[in-house]
Amino acid sequence: MTGSMHYTRESCAIAGCAKSALSGHTRCWEHVDNRQAFLDALHPEALAGTWLAGVDLSGRDLEGADFSGARLSGACLAGAKLRGANLRETFLDGADLRGADCTDADLEFAVLGGADVSGACFKNANLQRANLVGTRGRRADFSGANLYYARPGNADLEEAVFDGANIERTIFRHANLKGATLRGARGTANFENAVLEDVRR
Numbered sequence: 001m002t003g004s005m006h007y008t009r010e011s012c013a014i015a016g017c018a019k020s021a022l023s024g025h026t027r028c029w030e031h032v033d034n035r036q037a038f039l040d041a042l043h044p045e046a047l048a049g050t051w052l053a054g055v056d057l058s059g060r061d062l063e064g065a066d067f068s069g070a071r072l073s074g075a076c077l078a079g080a081k082l083r084g085a086n087l088r089e090t091f092l093d094g095a096d097l098r099g100a101d102c103t104d105a106d107l108e109f110a111v112l113g114g115a116d117v118s119g120a121c122f123k124n125a126n127l128q129r130a131n132l133v134g135t136r137g138r139r140a141d142f143s144g145a146n147l148y149y150a151r152p153g154n155a156d157l158e159e160a161v162f163d164g165a166n167i168e169r170t171i172f173r174h175a176n177l178k179g180a181t182l183r184g185a186r187g188t189a190n191f192e193n194a195v196l197e198d199v200r201r
């Protein structure tokens with residue numbers, strides 16, 4: 001990441017816990033007593049660069065929230081409303097984004113390795129240079145998204161939709177695109193060893 005982002009991570013206050021404390025708290029998510037109070041105190045406009053690993057924000061309305069550079073590794077964002085959210089350089093590795101609405105979101109340089117985005121919507125989202133290595137994204141919708149130089153290697157994108165997407169230099173190496181739709185997708189992608197059975201173009 002960039003040198004401008006400095007985390008001064010304290011360890012969780014619980015003896016023997018090796019995890020980092022959440023931003024604005026002395027403990028990791030696992031050891032937070034009142035999780036609801038912690039979540040309710042979060043300000044959607046002041047989340048950039050925060051450490052929120054593992055938190056449960058499932059189903060929350062986070063439209064337009066600024067999570068740029070934040071650490072949401074392993075977080076649950078299933079069904080979250082993230083329309084137009086700023087997720088630039090956000091760590092979402094191993095996160096659960098199933099069914100999340102990321103329409104128009106900015107995910108440039110975001111890390112989604114090992115995340116589950118099955119059924120999520122990334123319509124018109126900016127996914128340039130995003131790391132999607134090993135991401136599970138069956139039936140996810142990337143219509144009109146910009147995937148320039150995105151890296152969904154080994155990703156499971158069965159029946160995902162890329163209609164009208166920019167796939168210039170997108171690296172689908174070893175990805176499963178069985179039954180995926182790429183109607184009107186633009187650009188030259190790398191499909192080396194990808195599963196392209198029943199792909200509709």
Ligand SMILES: [Zn+2]
Nearest residue numbers: 012017028031
């Ligand atoms: Zn802990």
